Amino acid sequence: MDLKLLKSALEQIEEEKGIPKEKIIETIQDALAAAYKKDYGKKGQIVRANFDIETGATTFSQIKIAVDESMLKPEDEEETEMAEEDEDNKKIKFNPEHHIIIEEARKIKKGVQPNDELVFPLETKKDYGRIASQTAKQVIIQRIREAEKESIYSEFKNNQGEIINGIVQRIENGNVFIDLGRTTAILPRDEQIRGERYRIGERAKALLFLVEDTPKGINLFLSRSHPKFIAKLFEMEVPEITNGVVEIKNLAREAGSRSKIAVVSNQEGIDPIGSCVGQKGIRVNTIISELGGEKIDIIEWSPDTAQFISNALSPAKILDIEINEKTKEAKVMVEEDQLSLAIGKSGQNVRLAAKLTGWKLDIRSREGKSMAKATEEGEIAEIEQGPESEEAE
Numbered sequence: 001m002d003l004k005l006l007k008s009a010l011e012q013i014e015e016e017k018g019i020p021k022e023k024i025i026e027t028i029q030d031a032l033a034a035a036y037k038k039d040y041g042k043k044g045q046i047v048r049a050n051f052d053i054e055t056g057a058t059t060f061s062q063i064k065i066a067v068d069e070s071m072l073k074p075e076d077e078e079e080t081e082m083a084e085e086d087e088d089n090k091k092i093k094f095n096p097e098h099h100i101i102i103e104e105a106r107k108i109k110k111g112v113q114p115n116d117e118l119v120f121p122l123e124t125k126k127d128y129g130r131i132a133s134q135t136a137k138q139v140i141i142q143r144i145r146e147a148e149k150e151s152i153y154s155e156f157k158n159n160q161g162e163i164i165n166g167i168v169q170r171i172e173n174g175n176v177f178i179d180l181g182r183t184t185a186i187l188p189r190d191e192q193i194r195g196e197r198y199r200i201g202e203r204a205k206a207l208l209f210l211v212e213d214t215p216k217g218i219n220l221f222l223s224r225s226h227p228k229f230i231a232k233l234f235e236m237e238v239p240e241i242t243n244g245v246v247e248i249k250n251l252a253r254e255a256g257s258r259s260k261i262a263v264v265s266n267q268e269g270i271d272p273i274g275s276c277v278g279q280k281g282i283r284v285n286t287i288i289s290e291l292g293g294e295k296i297d298i299i300e301w302s303p304d305t306a307q308f309i310s311n312a313l314s315p316a317k318i319l320d321i322e323i324n325e326k327t328k329e330a331k332v333m334v335e336e337d338q339l340s341l342a343i344g345k346s347g348q349n350v351r352l353a354a355k356l357t358g359w360k361l362d363i364r365s366r367e368g369k370s371m372a373k374a375t376e377e378g379e380i381a382e383i384e385q386g387p388e389s390e391e392a393e
Contacts, residue, residue: 007053018151018182019144025053027143034139036060036122044098047122060122065098066105066112152183153218157211163232164208164222168198178204178222185220193224194256196292205290207232224291225255233290234261237283240275247272249301252355252378256294260312260352262301273298297352305330309361312353316342319366328376329360336365343372347380354378 010021032049041047046063073091092099105112112118166178166185174189176198187198187206198204206222207229223229231248240246245267253259263272276298277284284296299311306321309330316338322331334342342363343350354361355378363372374380 010053013144018155019147023147024144025051027140027147030143031139032058033060040122042097044095046098048119059124062097062120062122064100064105064118064120066102066114066116066118067092067094067099068102068114071114149213149218153211153213155182156208156218156220160208160211161228161232162208163205163229163236165203165205168200168202168204170200171198176204178206180220183218183220185222187222187224191221191223191225193292193294196224196256225253227251227253227259230259230261230287230291230296233287234276237278237286238276240270240272245270246275250356250358252352254348254352256292258295258297258348258352260297260299260356262299262308262312262356264301273300299356305357305359309353309357309359312356313342313349313361316349318342327360328358329362331362331364333364333366333368339363339365339371347372347374350374351378351380 010024013019013024014021029049029051032051033047036049037045037047046065048061048063050059050061052058071092073093100118102112102114105116105118108118164180164185166180169177169179169184171177174192176187176192178185178187185206185208187204191206191209192198206224207226208220209223209226209228210219210221212219212221228251230253231251234248235241238246241248241263245265247264247266248261249264250262251259261276263276265272265275275283278286284298288294288296297314299314302308302311305323309321309332310318313332316334318332318334318338320333322333324330332342341349344352350361350363350372351374354374354376358376360376361374362370364370372380
């Protein structure tokens with residue numbers, strides 16, 4: 001065995017796949033023990049192998065568990081009687097290859113207690129046989145796959161809810177597969193921003209919103225339409241959000257079209273909206289560019305419900321708000337020339353404001369006529385408009 005080559009291979013696997021070489025050596029030892037037991041072992045034996053990476057030498061040992069008489073099943077006891085016993089008190093059938101009576105164990109090693117392990121050296125065999133060698137190879141490959149799977153799951157599970165970068169690998173049935181280096185993630189069609197196009201080989205940024213461990217492997221699901229994607233983009237671009245000076249309180253989004261984000265300052269003298277917009281709009285424009293031109297309304301959150309609703313309906317100017325705490329419904333009065341702004345094109349502005357605040361909003365004219373209603377889920381219950389609603393730029 002070329003030990004230098006083996007060490008080099010282990011180091012390469014550790015670096016490229018993130019699997020510690022100690023873990024791989026353990027899999028090799030398990031494989032060698034399985035191969036030894038297959039050719040030379042006996043039923044019930046516990047065989048362990050110790051592989052020395054420095055010398056290439058392998059030693060084998062048999063493990064026996066110390067038991068006392070109270071743990072053993074009488075030889076003439078019927079299986080049906082045992083089935084009726086509580087699982088915690090279930091007794092075991094003595095196997096001389098697997099067990100050793102406590103009295104005999106204490107002759108070999110003082111102070112042995114029930115369930116302690118005793119180690120007995122086994123004769124080292126140089127030729128494990130063709131079938132056994134193949135078995136060892138298969139075990140090694142399988143264990144390395146399992147270790148790699150565990151490593152990938154652990155890494156990406158810790159990053160769930162964060163933004164990750166990758167390269168578009170392929171596109172199938174509208175689903176985009178993103179190469180993340182160690183594995184591939186999927187950006188499903190319904191998690192994409194409407195109207196976006198992806199090209200093979202280009203770099204893509206998305207929110208890792210779900211990590212699944214399945215028998216077939218690790219599934220990673222990405223999203224660019226999730227509201228949290230915008231929140232994470234703001235965290236990346238706005239230091240005040242990262243350090244907690246400015247906080248994102250609520251967010252409502254219609255991906256690819258418009259979003260509303262409510263922010264608040266936790267430090268006196270800090271303008272939360274100005275922090276998010278940035279000098280000459282550089283911060284918010286960077287995010288808008290990443291989202292393909294999606295419009296973003298940044299409004300100030302307020303603990304006062306009426307004020308928060310008024311801010312959420314920006315850019316419309318509000319005349320009056322009547323709050324009903326029991327039904328969590330607000331009647332909002334605006335001037336005629338502000339109706340289209342308050343409602344928005346196809347009701348989008350009031351719809352997003354309702355989702356952002358969590359209140360049912362009833363937009364009314366000065367005369368008290370109900371012009372549009374939106375539920376707290378952002379569903380438009382009714383809408384009456386004369387001129388086409390417009391969106392503020």
